Amino acid sequence: MKLTIIQLGIMHLNDCVDLDQKSLNGLWTKSQWERELTDPNRICIGIIELETKKLLGLCSAWLVIEELHITFIAVHPLHQRRGLGKFLLTDLIKRSKSLQTNHIHLEVKENNEPAKAFYKSMGFKRVGNRTNFYKDGSDALILKKENNKKSKNQ
Structure with a gap:
């Protein structure tokens, strides 16, 4: 299977909604996805299987000054645990x-x-929590990864 990562746009709206539904039970609405795919301060990338053009995974983030806030990451359930x-x-x-x-x-x-172990393996560290963050009342852990570290003399 040959894969590539592409920048997603509004033409991928239905695929994003479908993947969201299958992987995270519809975390976002179609209008939220539309905003995510069209806002210039957001990055939305996806893994596409080249032969079928099927969206197998996606990741979305907001660029806020010098920080990137990951807002969504998911892989189709049939393709999880494959890297x-x-x-x-x-x-x-x-x-x-x-x-x-x-x-x-x-x-x-x-x-x-599983997600916590994955993020830890990618260099993220816990820096806080948000109480009652999710729809079901679950708490969220706030994770952070340092990027482009500057030397102490700068």
């Missing part, structure tokens, strides 16, 4: 370095052990 999340996040980190971001932030459900 696609790492492929996506590595590409996003590479893109964020070229944008001169200093930090990358994200929230993860406190009881989502």
